[in-house]
Amino acid sequence: MEASQVAFLSAIGNHFLVGISRAMILFVVSAGLSFILGVLRVPNLAHGSLYMIGAFVAHGLTTFFGGGSIGFWFALLLSPLVVALISLVAERALFCHLYEREHLMLLLFTFALMLILGDLVKIFWGADYRSVTAPKLLQGSVTVFSSPIPKYNLFLLGMGPIIAVALYLFSNKTRIGKIARAAAADREMVSAIGINVSWVFAFAFILGCSLAGLGGALVSPTVSVTLGMDHDIIIETFLIVTIGGLGNMWGAMVGSLIFGLTQSFGVLFLPQFAIVFPYIAVVIVLIWKPRGMLKSVW
Amino acid sequence: MRAIDFQKGRTPIFNSILLAFLILAPAVLPAFYIYIFSVIFVTAILAMSLNLVVGHGGLYQFHHGVFYGIGAYTLALILTKTDLPPWVGFIAGPVCAALAGWLIGLFCVRLSRLYFGMLQISLGSLIWAVTFRWYALTGGDDGIHGIELPGILSGITRSYYVILIVLSVCLIALYRIYKSPFGITLRAIRDNPERCAAVGINVRRHQLLAIVIATFFAGVAGVFFVVVERSVFPDLMFWVLSLEIMIMCLLGGWFTFSGPILGAAIMVSLRTFAGVYTEYWTLILGVILILLIFFLPEGVMGFIALKLKRRELLLEAKKDI
Numbered sequence: 001m002e003a004s005q006v007a008f009l010s011a012i013g014n015h016f017l018v019g020i021s022r023a024m025i026l027f028v029v030s031a032g033l034s035f036i037l038g039v040l041r042v043p044n045l046a047h048g049s050l051y052m053i054g055a056f057v058a059h060g061l062t063t064f065f066g067g068g069s070i071g072f073w074f075a076l077l078l079s080p081l082v083v084a085l086i087s088l089v090a091e092r093a094l095f096c097h098l099y100e101r102e103h104l105m106l107l108l109f110t111f112a113l114m115l116i117l118g119d120l121v122k123i124f125w126g127a128d129y130r131s132v133t134a135p136k137l138l139q140g141s142v143t144v145f146s147s148p149i150p151k152y153n154l155f156l157l158g159m160g161p162i163i164a165v166a167l168y169l170f171s172n173k174t175r176i177g178k179i180a181r182a183a184a185a186d187r188e189m190v191s192a193i194g195i196n197v198s199w200v201f202a203f204a205f206i207l208g209c210s211l212a213g214l215g216g217a218l219v220s221p222t223v224s225v226t227l228g229m230d231h232d233i234i235i236e237t238f239l240i241v242t243i244g245g246l247g248n249m250w251g252a253m254v255g256s257l258i259f260g261l262t263q264s265f266g267v268l269f270l271p272q273f274a275i276v277f278p279y280i281a282v283v284i285v286l287i288w289k290p291r292g293m294l295k296s297v298w
Numbered sequence: 299m300r301a302i303d304f305q306k307g308r309t310p311i312f313n314s315i316l317l318a319f320l321i322l323a324p325a326v327l328p329a330f331y332i333y334i335f336s337v338i339f340v341t342a343i344l345a346m347s348l349n350l351v352v353g354h355g356g357l358y359q360f361h362h363g364v365f366y367g368i369g370a371y372t373l374a375l376i377l378t379k380t381d382l383p384p385w386v387g388f389i390a391g392p393v394c395a396a397l398a399g400w401l402i403g404l405f406c407v408r409l410s411r412l413y414f415g416m417l418q419i420s421l422g423s424l425i426w427a428v429t430f431r432w433y434a435l436t437g438g439d440d441g442i443h444g445i446e447l448p449g450i451l452s453g454i455t456r457s458y459y460v461i462l463i464v465l466s467v468c469l470i471a472l473y474r475i476y477k478s479p480f481g482i483t484l485r486a487i488r489d490n491p492e493r494c495a496a497v498g499i500n501v502r503r504h505q506l507l508a509i510v511i512a513t514f515f516a517g518v519a520g521v522f523f524v525v526v527e528r529s530v531f532p533d534l535m536f537w538v539l540s541l542e543i544m545i546m547c548l549l550g551g552w553f554t555f556s557g558p559i560l561g562a563a564i565m566v567s568l569r570t571f572a573g574v575y576t577e578y579w580t581l582i583l584g585v586i587l588i589l590l591i592f593f594l595p596e597g598v599m600g601f602i603a604l605k606l607k608r609r610e611l612l613l614e615a616k617k618d619i
Binding site for chain 1: 352358360405408409411412413416417419420421423424427428430431432433536537538541544545548577578580581583584585587588591592595
């Protein structure tokens with residue numbers, strides 16, 4: 001094989017891995033969104049803001065612990081909890097009174113929440129660009145397909161499937177997960193057999209939101225943490241959830257892979273229009289399968 | 299109950315006073331306020347056009363801003379990149395927006411509710427992304443600035459009057475559409491699509507026509523956005539703007555005729571005057587929106603209509619006694 005061909009193949013391999021590792025972040029965030037859509041039937045626009053807050057909290061915690069490795073692991077653990085706390089307050093104070101309203105109202109409500117959270121982030125953290133350093137263990141890169149890949153991306157490649165399996169086990173093998181799925185299918189029946197659906201909803205909302213926080217913490221070493229992260233991610237995750245099938249976790253995985261890979265190969269072939277490719281993929285999928293790739297729970 | 303008949307009672311008097319004030323405004327008010335009024339007029343056309351599909355059509359038109367942007371960009375490109383006479387641009391803007399609306403609508407009306415909205419967001423975002431990146435044609439994220447306008451629109455007072463006339467024409471046209479058999483059918487479809495389909499109404503064709511009409515008016519708004527601001531930028535097509543238009547409709551009242559105008563006026567003035575005092579204007583908007591959803595889901599005009607109706611019923615009841 002000629003040298004140019006080798007270089008081309010290794011570039012493809014490289015972009016493939018980068019695309020998949022990006023897809024894993026998208027998966028963590030969109031799985032949370034999908035879970036909320038499935039159980040609560042709420043298109044939660046504030047999800048992106050919670051992702052942004054997760055990233056900011058991760059930055060705050062790593063600097064609090066002196067920027068070392070321990071700080072990052074703590075951040076990975078605590079960011080979802082902080083975000084869960086915020087979403088708990090939002091759910092119990094405001095959201096839980098609105099479930100009976102139509103989707104349009106709920107969408108506008110979550111948009112309001114997004115505007116408020118976005119400005120609160122601006123007040124607390126300011127509009128600076130921040131960066132988070134990955135822990136020592138995950139710094140540097142290894143050579144795969146004869147081109148260097150950051151170790152952190154490989155870590156993301158591992159985290160995605162772990163979280164997917166954990167979510168699958170949670171929603172299929174635990175009691176509360178089964179109740180949540182039942183409530184998604186028929187909330188009246190679930191409440192009729194004596195389960196407090198309101199708290200099931202609260203729990204599902206918090207779980208979904210904390211996944212957004214986890215996604216924010218996971219993404220923080222790879223991007224600069226700043227305002228506007230919410231606008232970028234929310235539309236991407238919404239489209240991922242739609243092409244995957246609303247409320248279907250494996251659909252979120254498929255959608256994320258489509259989105260991540262088209263984006264990363266777009267960078268390889270036509271860098272200027274790289275952001276266009278995922279949208280084209282989404283349009284093709286939706287025209288071909290209007291209700292998403294996998295079965296929707298709606 | 300849902301639609302106000304604005305010919306009744308004191309509204310004609312109120313409307314005449316308002317119109318007289320708006321005609322005289324440039325003589326008494328400083329130029330800044332005339333500019334703000336022009337922005338309000340343009341935004342009002344946009345909000346009214348959205349209300350046709352969302353309020354009266356019951357469709358989840360999540361990405362209306364794209365058509366606004368297409369109208370604006372079409373005019374801007376014709377004025378800056380071609381030698382065509384300007385009036386071609388003023389016609390091509392709305393027509394291109396309506397064509398895009400027809401094309402996107404063709405795919406969207408096959409789907410129901412939330413899927414309709416999501417497909418529209420993805421198609422709209424596709425157009426946004428292309429505009430955002432195609433530096434050679436659209437100026438990319440910078441947009442196009444300092445667009446030269448034809449003589450009749452130069453000067454803030456002249457363009458103010460032109461936009462006022464355009465707004466009046468749009469209002470009359472939209473009012474006619476609401477009162478026409480088509481408008482009534484559209485509302486019937488919103489309230490019960492299955493029954494409408496059962497009595498032989500072609501639901502999708504009506505919805506598609508509503509989308510085409512609404513996107514045409516959005517294109518009109520976009521064209522006159524260029525007249526007011528003399529620039530275009532990709533934010534016109536960003537989904538955040540589309541949601542802001544929805545807030546205007548919600549603020550004024552979905553099911554009323556003039557609600558979106560009031561909503562647009564409130565939003566534009568709030569943004570202008572709150573923006574002077576604080577950089578956290580979106581925080582204020584968010585809080586207002588939440589209060590609105592909790593306490594005034596009918597919107598301001600919807601609330602007034604409800605009160606008027608109640609008073610009318612009371613008066614009738616008294617007459618009977």
